[in-house]
Amino acid sequence: MVALMPPILVLSGLSKTYAGGHVALDSVDLEIRRGEIFALLGPNGAGKTTLIGAVCGLVRPTGGTITVDGVDAIREPRQVRARIGLVPQELSTDMFEHVAHTVGFSRGLFGKRRDDAVVERVLRSLSLWDKRDAKIMELSGGMKRRVLIAKALAHEPDILFLDEPTAGVDVELRRDMWKLIGALRDSGVTIILTTHYIEEAEEMADRIGVIDKGRIILVEEKQTLLAKLGRTEARFTLAAPMTALPADLADWPLALEDDGGTLRYTITAAETETRGLAALVRRLDALGVDYRTLDARRSSLEDIFVDLVEKGA
Amino acid sequence: MNWTAVRALYMFELARTWRTLFQSILTPVLTTSLYFVVFGSAIGSRMETIGGGSYGAFIIPGLMLLTILSESIANASFGIYLPRFTGTIYELLSAPVGVAETLLGYVGAAATKSVILALIILGTARCFVPFEIVHPFWAAGFLLLIAVSFCLFGFILGLWADGFEKLQVVPLMVVTPLTFLGGTFYSIDMLPEPWRTITLFNPIVYLVSGLRWAFYGTADINIAVSAGLTLAFMAACIVAIAWIFRTGYRLRT
Ligand SMILES: Nc1ncnc2c1ncn2[C@@H]1O[C@H](COP(=O)(O)OP(=O)(O)OP(=O)(O)O)[C@@H](O)[C@H]1O
Ligand SMILES: [Mg+2]
Numbered sequence: 003m004v005a006l007m008p009p010i011l012v013l014s015g016l017s018k019t020y021a022g023g024h025v026a027l028d029s030v031d032l033e034i035r036r037g038e039i040f041a042l043l044g045p046n047g048a049g050k051t052t053l054i055g056a057v058c059g060l061v062r063p064t065g066g067t068i069t070v071d072g073v074d075a076i077r078e079p080r081q082v083r084a085r086i087g088l089v090p091q092e093l094s095t096d097m098f099e100h101v102a103h104t105v106g107f108s109r110g111l112f113g114k115r116r117d118d119a120v121v122e123r124v125l126r127s128l129s130l131w132d133k134r135d136a137k138i139m140e141l142s143g144g145m146k147r148r149v150l151i152a153k154a155l156a157h158e159p160d161i162l163f164l165d166e167p168t169a170g171v172d173v174e175l176r177r178d179m180w181k182l183i184g185a186l187r188d189s190g191v192t193i194i195l196t197t198h199y200i201e202e203a204e205e206m207a208d209r210i211g212v213i214d215k216g217r218i219i220l221v222e223e224k225q226t227l228l229a230k231l232g233r234t235e236a237r238f239t240l241a242a243p244m245t246a247l248p249a250d251l252a253d254w255p256l257a258l259e260d261d262g263g264t265l266r267y268t269i270t271a272a273e274t275e276t277r278g279l280a281a282l283v284r285r286l287d288a289l290g291v292d293y294r295t296l297d298a299r300r301s302s303l304e305d306i307f308v309d310l311v312e313k314g315a
Numbered sequence: 316m317n318w319t320a321v322r323a324l325y326m327f328e329l330a331r332t333w334r335t336l337f338q339s340i341l342t343p344v345l346t347t348s349l350y351f352v353v354f355g356s357a358i359g360s361r362m363e364t365i366g367g368g369s370y371g372a373f374i375i376p377g378l379m380l381l382t383i384l385s386e387s388i389a390n391a392s393f394g395i396y397l398p399r400f401t402g403t404i405y406e407l408l409s410a411p412v413g414v415a416e417t418l419l420g421y422v423g424a425a426a427t428k429s430v431i432l433a434l435i436i437l438g439t440a441r442c443f444v445p446f447e448i449v450h451p452f453w454a455a456g457f458l459l460l461i462a463v464s465f466c467l468f469g470f471i472l473g474l475w476a477d478g479f480e481k482l483q484v485v486p487l488m489v490v491t492p493l494t495f496l497g498g499t500f501y502s503i504d505m506l507p508e509p510w511r512t513i514t515l516f517n518p519i520v521y522l523v524s525g526l527r528w529a530f531y532g533t534a535d536i537n538i539a540v541s542a543g544l545t546l547a548f549m550a551a552c553i554v555a556i557a558w559i560f561r562t563g564y565r566l567r568t
Contacts, residue, residue, distance in 0.1 A: 020568065055568070058409040062567050080317070080411040088409045094402030098334065110323030111410045153406065 008071075009033035010161060010192050011057070015066035018052050018216075026052040028216035029066065034161075039183065039193045041207035041224075043200065043307055049216040050196040051091055054163045058088045070161070084113055087159035089150050091166050091196075095138045101125070102134035105152045112157035124155045127182060144171045155186075162186065164195040168202060180206055200307055204228075214311050227306065236279055236298035238265040240291070250289055254282060265293070320412045324420025328394055332428050339428065340435055343382045347436045350378055351443040354500060368531055371444035376526035377499025379436050380519070383429050383458070384465050384494055385486045391425035391469030392482050399473070399565075408567060414560040418553075422466045429462035446530070453538070454529035460545050461522055467552035474556075474565050493519045503535045518544065 011034035018027040026049045034040050042050050055061035057068055059079055068075035068082075075082040096104055105121050114120075125131045128148040133141060138149060147170065154162060164183070168176045176199075183206060187193055197203055203210055203224070210227055212220040220227075243262035254277060257266045269277060279298060286293070332339065354374055398404035407417065440446075448454050476482050497519030503511055514520055525541025528534035534541070559566065 058405075060405055060408050060567060062563050080413070083409060084411040086409070088405065090402070090405050092402050094405060096398075096401070096403055098331075107323050107327050108406065111320050111406065111412065113317045113319045113411055115319065 007036050010036040010071060011194075012069045013053075013057070013066065016053070016056060016063055016068060017065035018049075018056060018061055019064045026216050027056065027063070030213075030216070030218050032211065032218055032221065034192060034194060035209070037187065037190055037192055038208040039187050039195065039206050041203035041210045042194060042196045042213060043198075043203055043210060044196075044213035045311055048213045050213060051165055052216075053213070054088070054165050054194070054196070058086060058163060059083055084157070085160045087154035087157065087162045089147075089154045089162070089164045089167055091169070093143065093146050093150065095146055095149060097137070097139040099138055100134070101130055101136055101138060101141075101149055101152075104138065104149065105156045108153040109156035112159075114157045120158065121156060124152045127155075127185070128152050129178070144175050147171060151182075159191065161192045161194070164193065166196055166198065168197065168199060176202070212307060212310055219310060233301040233305070234267075234269050234274065234279060234298065235301060236267040236282075236296060238267070238286070238291075238293040239263065239295040239297075240265055240293050242292065248289060248291070251285070253277075254285070265291075317412050317416050320410060320416045321419045321423075324407075324412075324416065325424050328421055328424030329427065331394070332390070332424065339386075339432070343386070343432050343436050344439050346382065347378055347439045348443070350374070351440065368446065369444060372446040372531070373502075373527075374500055375437070375440045375444070375446060376530050377494070377497075377523045378440065379433050379458070380461070380497075380522055380526060381491070381494050381499060382436055383433050383462055384490050384519070384522075386432055387425060387429045387462055387465035388469035388472060388486045388490060389482070390428055391422055391466040392473035392476065392485075393469075394421050394425055395470055395473035396476055396479075396482055400479075404566070414557050417560070418467070418470070418556065422463065422470055425466040425469065426459070426462045429466060430459060433458050433462070448530050449532040450529045454526065457525055457529050457542065457545070460542070460549065461526070464545055464549040464552060467549060467556065471552060471555055471559070474559055490519075493517050494523075498523045498535065518548070521545070 011032075013030050013032040016027055016030040016032075017025070019025050028049075030049075030053060042053070044050050052061055056063045057075060059075075063076065070082045070085060073081050099107075102121060102125065105124060106116065106118075109121065110116065122131065125134055128151055130145065130148055130152060133145060138146060141149065147167065151164070151167065167183070168179055171179060180202070183193060183195070195206075207224050210220075210222060210224050211218055237259075240263055244258060244265070245262055247256060247258060255267060255269050255273070257268075258264070259266050267279065267282060269279075283296075351371060354370070398407065472482065472485055496514065497517050498514070503514050503520060503524075506514060521536055521541040521544045524534045524536040525538055525545065528538045528541070558564075
């Protein structure tokens with residue numbers, strides 16, 4: 003249903019060549035759906051921060067267009083920026099400011115009337131309420147990161163960009179943050195985040211985009227992606243090494259490894275119906291192929307990601 | 316126009332000033348007092364009167380400018396350089412504000428501080444020498460114009476600088492010497508040629524002279540020329556800043 007609504011953010015042909023001549027974005031086309039959590043994955047230097055910067059007004063695109071609900075972000079920056087919140091990758095804060103004060107400042111900067119109730123709600127949702135009168139320099143790194151999130155939320159944006167929100171955040175806090183991001187999505191905020199923790203994308207995202215060398219190489223529904231590319235892999239350590247695969251097994255996605263000592267089975271999610279692991283095990287038993295150990299696992303998003311980027315390279 | 320943002324930026328900058336209030340006030344009070352002790356009393360008592368008033372009264376406009384020019388440049392440049400340096404400028408750049416809001420906020424706050432400092436110097440001076448201001452409205456208007464102009468100039472400096480040294484070099488190496496040589500402690504009519512003519516190329520001369528006219532009704536240079544040049548300088552600064560914002564120079568990569 004969400005897919006039928008017009009996208010909230012559309013990038014088309016978005017390009018950025020930095021002054022030094024480096025092409026950081028190479029004609030990026032991307033549509034972000036209203037109310038979704040979109041995870042942008044990619045190796046260091048892929049162009050994630052540049053892409054976010056272009057939408058938020060930190061980077062001047064050298065080509066292409068950005069539209070938010072049909073409004074051109076480059077021609078009508080005010081209208082667009084008032085709706086967007088940005089949590090930058092770097093921890094840049096006003097060290098001498100106090101927490102609640104700096105959040106109130108952000109709200110005013112974005113043109114919203116002072117509202118202490120909103121500031122309180124935001125601070126509470128980030129477990130910062132107890133620290134509201136603390137100076138930012140007295141906070142730990144994870145708390146500073148949350149202050150940046152609070153600042154980005156102070157003007158109640160519809161679209162939130164989170165550039166590596168959980169970098170340097172401990173495990174427990176990361177789970178809290180996932181919950182918070184989920185709650186924000188439930189309240190109708192569209193969220194675009196970048197991360198190097200694939201489990202994070204796997205946990206939270208509705209859709210996943212992969213960027214490499216300034217090009218979007220894949221955009222897919224997370225579930226579809228997992229189903230389409232997610233593989234099951236199994237290794238049978240054979241009791242007696244084989245020199246070649248028996249003809250009876252020719253139809254199966256099998257390969258011999260370790261000089262015939264290991265039988266490797268790899269299958270995509272789509273094929274498991276007819277050639278599932280259980281069926282293979284029965285088949286091997288019927289053929290009298292004996293094995294000592296069986297080690298099976300389903301590939302994660304991480305494998306998919308590494309695969310994609312390596313293929314691209 | 317995003318007035319809420321103007322207010323937020325202005326209050327933020329004033330609060331930053333407030334945190335260093337003590338140094339900010341103490342320095343001009345102390346330097347002004349020292350100048351009066353050294354120039355006003357020790358040397359001034361041996362000087363003949365200039366322009367009808369006492370030497371102590373004569374140097375007040377120049378002394379005020381000495382502080383206002385350097386403080387305006389220093390505060391305004393630091394105000395915008397700091398967020399560039401720490402990276403917090405991302406917020407300003409991603410906010411729905413343009414050059415007008417930014418200038419009203421940053422330059423407005425810096426100019427406010429300059430005007431407060433000017434009044435403090437005036438009060439301090441009054442403790443040392445009696446004087447009366449002939450054209451109080453002109454004096455107030457001209458001071459404000461100078462404060463705003465040099466805060467704008469400082470703002471440009473803060474946008475252009477790529478290190479803390481550069482922030483200090485311009486006020487210290489350019490503006491303060493020019494102020495000293497600009498007739499702060501003497502009337503340029505006292506200079507022999509060709510020094511008098513050379514001095515006329517020093518833009519600070521016009522500021523000192525203009526302010527002195529507002530204070531005492533006499534000046535080396537016509538007030539219209541002084542005010543016109545200052546206005547032109549302010550306009551040039553605004554044009555330069557508008558260009559910087561339009562092209563994103565040093566702001567947006
Ligand atoms: N201001 C700049 N000037 C020149 N080149 C830049 C600038 N900022 C980024 N780059 C280059 O553009 C490319 C993309 O950088 P970007 O910061 O967008 O990557 P990223 O995907 O966010 O990486 P990371 O995961 O490390 O944060 C990099 O090669 C980087 O060196
Ligand atoms: Mg990045």
